[in-house]
Amino acid sequence: MSTQESAGRARQNTIYRDGVFGKRPSVPTDFAGLEAAARRKMSPKAWAYVHGGAGSGSTMSANRAAFDRWQIVPRVLRDVSERDLGVELFGRRLPAPVLLAPVGAAELAHPDADVAIASAAGELGVPYIFSNQGCAPMEESAAAMGDAPRWFQLYWSTDDDLVDSFLDRARRISADAIVVTLDTTMLGWRPEDLNLGSLPFAQGQGIAQYTSDPVFRRIVRERIAAVTEKPEVKVTLGAVKALLSMTSRYPGRFLDNLRSPEPRAAVETFLDIYSRPSLSWSDIESLRERTSLPVLLKGVLHPDDARRAIDAGVDGLVVSNHGGRQVDGSVAALDALTDIAPVVDGRLKLVLDSGIRSGADVFKALALGADAVTLGRPHLYGLALAGRDGVRDVTANLLAEFDLTVGLSGLTSVAEIDRDALRRV
Known part of the structure; x- marks a missing residue:
């Protein structure tokens, strides 16, 4: 039995075995149950910040609707007894194509915040993208991960000396990549926060x-x-x-x-x-002189921007609408991926962010051209419910479901997942 088979069937069997003795999972294994439990646990301000989106929330709805437009078409009578879901990203072999997304002000969900998330990610070998708006210095989060992979998210400040300092610190904590967030040069209109007059950074949280x-x-x-x-x-x-x-x-x-x-x-x-609305392509091009680490651009949704990124010499794109938190009525991230993947055509690594809720979602994103995905709100909900263990369990559940989805679809590796495995509704 391979490592990834153990991650799927063994986790499932462990939960059922515990059930014989009357023990139920500490965090729900479905997203709807997870979200409902987290809402009961979190303060109104924490819930507004983590759950809330831009405007009416239509972009968050669009993210989910985009996944629902694709159906998996399983194949049968294939030997799927052994599976390998490992992928290689920027010289590092990962157990699965899943990373934990950066989330600012995570202490709203739990006081241990970034360090707890980092520790859980380290246990599973899943990369954690340290937030530039974190509640713990990147050095503390790195120490909690041991040798496990970590990336760093960069918000490009109006002070270039500060940008260079962040990049140097990321190098010194052995970050595998820099993720430059482009879609938050100013905050979107977020009614759930605005109605409470709540901005965590103004309280000293997340800085x-x-x-x-x-x-x-x-x-x-x-x-x-x-x-x-x-x-x-x-x-x-x-x-x-x-x-x-x-x-x-x-x-x-x-x-x-x-x-x-x-x-x-x-x-x-x-x-x-903290952020610079005047950020331009010339700044991105200067990154090659500022850091030797691989650079990904986060927030790219238009094929022309993907073409420009190729010309700028970056190493990857994170196709993302910031989880629906920035522009109300934006294109769904998964729909943008289907437009961008043919343009990139393997020349850059593509990571899909926004809307991932299940192992089936991971499967669909990979089939439509992503090399990996990031998990955002779900791991924050797990953090709110059970701290480090909650992050670990939510992530392990998603990895297990992904493993089982791959096997039950008649496939044995990430490389075999392509558009032929899907049918558009």
């Missing part, structure tokens, strides 16, 4: 990559030194809570931070410089 960075800390000190008048602050209960939140998350002793202007200045500085 640990910045407050742990020497260049960012220098920028903060310079901004403080440049202030000639003390800003007037209206004292309210909300303002006090926000100040305590910023202070508790800033490096150093709490009481020292409480007396210092740095925690509040760090938040203000982050909000000013």
Whole structure:
């Protein structure tokens, strides 16, 4: 029995065996049940941030509808007793074509946040893309993964020295790739957050990559030194809570931070410089001089942008609409993949992000041209329900379902999954 067969049948059998003794899974094995359980567990602000999408949520619905337009056509009477779902990405052999997506401000779901996700990913050998808007420094997340693969997501700041510092830190933690997020040069209109007046970064949540960075800390000190008048602050209960939140998350002793202007200045500085709306193709082309790591562009949805990315010399694309969180009424990520894959024609690695909820979804994405997929909201729901173990179980369940879907479709490897395995509704 191969490793991947064990990941599928053995996980299924373990759950059934535990059931004989009255033990049920700590996290639901279906997405609808998982999402409902997470909603009951999470605070209103956490739920709004993790679950919410742009505008009416039509892009999130479109992501799911795109998967439903394709049906798997199983083949029978083939020897599928042994399967190998491993893939190679950027010189690293992975057990399956699945990565954990970067999610900012994950501490909203669980206090252990990024480190717990990293530890779970490390146990399974699944790459975790460290969020630039993480709640722990990338070095801490890397330490929790051991030798397991990790990538780093880059939000291109208005300060190029800070960009270079992030890239250097990613190199030093042995990141396998850099994922440059292009679709969040400004925040989309997200009513679930707006109706609560809730932006976690304004509370000091999700900015640990910045407050742990020497260049960012220098920028903060310079901004403080440049202030000639003390800003007037209206004292309210909300303002006090926000100040305590910023202070508790800033490096150093709490009481020292409480007396210092740095925690509040760090938040203000982050909000000013974290992303750059003027980002252009010339900046992307400069990455070859800034880093030797493979570079992927995240947020590409148009075939012409894919062509331009090939000319820019990048190594891959993450076809993504940010999980429906940026543009209401956007094209579904899977539909964009079907347009982009023929254009790329194997010259770049393609990763599908947005809408992955099951092993069957992974199968369909690969059949339509993806080399791998990322898992987003589901692993955050698992984190909310059971911390590190919840992330591990949600991910292991998806890998098991993917393995069984491949075998039950009459295939034995990722290389065999192609468009012939699908029928469009």
